[in-house]
Amino acid sequence: DIQMTQSPSxxxxxxxxxxxxxxRASQSISSxxxxxxxxxxxxxxxxxxxxxxxxxxxxxxxxGSGSGTxxxxxxxxxQPEDFATYYCQQSYSTPRTFGQGTKLEIK
Amino acid sequence: xVQLQESGPGLVKPSETLSLTCTVSGGSISxxxxxxIRQPAGKGLEWIGRIQSSGITNYNPxxxxxxxxxxxxxxxxxxxxxxxxxxxxxxxxxxxxxxxxLGGDWFDPWGQGTLVTVSS
Numbered sequence: 689d690i691q692m693t694q695s696p697s698x699x700x701x702x703x704x705x706x707x708x709x710x711x712r713a714s715q716s717i718s719s720x721x722x723x724x725x726x727x728x729x730x731x732x733x734x735x736x737x738x739x740x741x742x743x744x745x746x747x748x749x750x751x752g753s754g755s756g757t758x759x760x761x762x763x764x765x766x767q768p769e770d771f772a773t774y775y776c777q778q779s780y781s782t783p784r785t786f787g788q789g790t791k792l793e794i795k
Numbered sequence: 796x797v798q799l800q801e802s803g804p805g806l807v808k809p810s811e812t813l814s815l816t817c818t819v820s821g822g823s824i825s826x827x828x829x830x831x832i833r834q835p836a837g838k839g840l841e842w843i844g845r846i847q848s849s850g851i852t853n854y855n856p857x858x859x860x861x862x863x864x865x866x867x868x869x870x871x872x873x874x875x876x877x878x879x880x881x882x883x884x885x886x887x888x889x890x891x892x893x894x895x896x897l898g899g900d901w902f903d904p905w906g907q908g909t910l911v912t913v914s915s
Contacts, residue, residue, distance in 0.1 A: 689857075720899040731889055731905035732840065738897050775840055779899040783855040784842040 690714050690778050694787035700795040705766045709790045711759040711776035720780040723752055723761045726789075727772045735774075736761065766792075797822040799890050799906035806912050807884075813877040813911055817890030824848065824871045828893035830902055831864065831875045833886040841886075845893055846873055880913045887911075 691714035701707045711721065719739040724732035734743045736752035739759060749764040763770055771794050776787040803815035817829065831843040844854035846864040854862050858877070866873035877884060887910050891902035 719897075722899075722901040724902075731891075731908050732902075733905070734901055734903040737894075737901040737903075738899050743903065777840070777901070779901060782853055783844075783857070784900075786840040786842070788839045 689783055690717060690781055690785050692776055692778055692785050692787040694774075694776055694790045696790060697788065698791040698793060700793050701766055702795045703766050703768055707763050707766060707792065709761045709774055709776075709792075711754075711761070711787050713757045713759075713778055713780075716756045717778045717780035719755045720778055721752075721754065721759045722777045722779065723750075724775045724777065725770075725772045726775065732775060763792075768794075797892060797904060799892065799904060801888060801890050801906045801909035803888075803909060803911070805910055806914060807880055808915050809881055809913055810879055813875070813880050813884060813913070815875045815888055815890075815909060815911070816872050817874070817906055819871045819873070819892075823868075824866060824873060825868055828895070828900075829864075829866065829873045830891045830893050832889045832891060832902065832905075834889070834908070835883075835886040843875065843877075882913050885911065885913045 693712045695710045721739045723736040726732040740752045751762045773789045773791045775789050798820045800818045807813045825848045828845050828847045830845040846852045861878045863876045887908040889908045891905040
């Protein structure tokens with residue numbers, strides 16, 4: 689199985705900050721990487737697919753980049769509704785696997 | 796707009812079978828692949844497997860031979876059966892639609908999730 693490792697596991701930031709979350713795959717996954725946002729008590733929501741493609745309806749402050757083994761999700765200017773947990777997920781091979789999550793908290 | 800809703804028993808006894816159904820509305824189940832994903836309390840996400848409209852399935856090997864998925868096109872539903880459950884199978888179970896493009900795939904949308912507790 690491909691292991692997905694996110695860093696940091698948790699992050700404190702303020703509204704308006706620029707934050708970056710990193711996801712590393714245990715082997716090259718080309719650009720087959722997706723990002724999800726999960727708010728407490730809610731299902732995950734797709735933000736970014738194919739490493740950098742913004743899902744329809746998702747604000748443009750969410751930016752995905754990377755290829756191979758290293759990927760990033762950047763939120764250019766944090767909004768109050770962005771404080772949530774973020775997961776990366778690879779679709780290069782089966783079984784599909786997720787990172788352990790990064791919890792973004794208000795400073 | 797496609798919406799998914801999980802249903803099934805919230806409590807299952809150890810060694811018994813967990814059975815969940817996902818009802819799809821706003822679109823035909825015959826068009827896409829469909830997926831089950833679970834999340835133990837306070838933990839991350841685990842892909843269980845997927846089923847396509849033809850009935851072809853792919854399962855996570857970590858579940859060995861315990862998992863079976865099926866679909867009922869007449870009801871626009873798909874189902875998950877997980878046998879010989881233990882406390883480790885206690886989790887929030889999500890169904891989701893698989894979308895694919897450019898060689899990759901992703902999950903969107905998701906159901907709201909249903910909590911299944913394994914306990915005697």
